[in-house]
Amino acid sequence: MAVQKFTGPLDWDDLRVFLELARAGSLSAAARGLRLSHATVGRRLAALESALGRSLMERRPEGYVLTEEGESVRALAEAMDERAQAIRRREGDDAGLTGTVRLTMTQALADIFLIPRLGPLRAANPGLDLEIIVDNRTLSLARREADLAIRLARPQRGDLVGRRLATLGYGLYAAPDAPDALIAYDESMAELPEALWLDRHGGGRRVAFRSNSVQGQLAAAVAGFGIAFLPCLLADGVPGLERRPLPGPSLTREAWLLVHRDRREVPRVRAVIGHLVAVFTAERERLEGRAGHREQPPEHG
Template sequence: MTVQKQTAFLNWDDVRVFLELARTGSLSAAARALRISHATVGRRVAALEADLGRTLVERRVDGYTLTAEGEAVFVLADGMDERALAILRRGGHEQGLTGTVRLTATQALADRFLVPRLGPFHARHPGIDLEVTVDNRALSLARREADLAIRLARPEHGDLIARRLATIVYGLFAMPGARDAWIGYDEALADLPEAVWLARHGAGRRVAFRSNSVQAQLAAAKAGFGAALLPVWLAAGEPELVALPMPEPLAREAWLVLHRDMKEVPRVRAVIEHLVALFSAEPALAPLDA
């Protein structure tokens, strides 16, 4: 009598969800990154634990932590994750000018600059679906949280390509007669270059309104709270605001960032070309050569 040896198979989706929970330590953060529900995250990780016959994560007051077994599995699976994602990124080469391109940018750039200018792109490339994620976090391009990112700082790590799109110039703007107080950022963004500039030049001045949202700061300036430090391109659409003297210039570079594997994917190239043209055509931005 011959005994057939059974081969065990792991569900890769379970492993992928486990990796995200291990990285974030939170059901909600893992669910957001993977665009699935909290319940699905829990169910996938439980299924992986059942397949392996061991406990991988423990629930703590401040989130989830890995057990010793979980640490060992994470080390092994982390490399698998990157190789699998590399295969997925290369798969996009065969799709041509169809499929989805995921783009992430800050709220102001997405809502006020990019999305209103994407109509011609859709008309020219109707087979490409765009997914725009408004997020100030640096979403992972390696883990396909996004295909393209517009960031206000050049990334220093990862197998990424970064192209300078433009220089974003800032100015002080206020309603007439409402320039005594200032509008600033909350403490969580104290290290932001704009917040540092305000702290240096606004020492001793009243801050009548704070927000981590540039669009909220713009609205506060229009409501008469005081002077706001705003991108010139954004304030240019608000003719009622008055430009105030700048004690020191401030500018930040906008970078278009993508994973090296996505460089030659046709649908991604099409989006890149459109974005470069958009930034080059905006008179309130100073274009930069790549």
């Protein structure tokens, strides 16, 4: 249906909804991301198209697709959004060591390793509030979904500053009487380096247990389902587990601390960065899997 030509005032909220819909590609995904109803997202898009007097999107079976005019408007909206986010990132820069710092990372790294080591940071900065967002997705630092991120990959975006925190070691773990079967990731995690390593060096063993949760795999190993390939920081020292020799070369992954350029000099963010660097440096051997562990020769066969 053609959009009537009408020139009216633009509403930034309409542009924001349009931009999220363009990024998500579907009404339901955009509604979830914006925490709005489907009807509101559709109404905002219609209002923007009416104000501009042009059709910006076509609804197809695979989702919403930008028209040629929509592509042009998206480019302008992206630039506006980046400037708006830059202003937001500067809010509270003079607040000193008070306020909230949002930090995102994987659940295993948060629950098992980092959160128990945040007490000294809190004691030294009583006005500082922390929000830990446990999520495997790469939350956007530019859109202020988080201030800091710990990820197991080097940053790719030019507006992010990265610092390597540590090298994480991995090992094979099993209960003493566990069967000669594997505990592995499900298909949704098949491209992870850990999953690829296990496929390559698993020796064709039967997979007795699958999970997309590292903690679930750890629990399965303790329960005796088989042999799991786990981060050493998670499995070393767990009662009921022993570390098995590796049947091939070891795997390591790098943990990177990411921050947006505009946020790295904010005092409260700098305080958290300093504490994280100190914690990861002090625990280097544990993270690498060398704490209290003597290397064994690889399996043969």
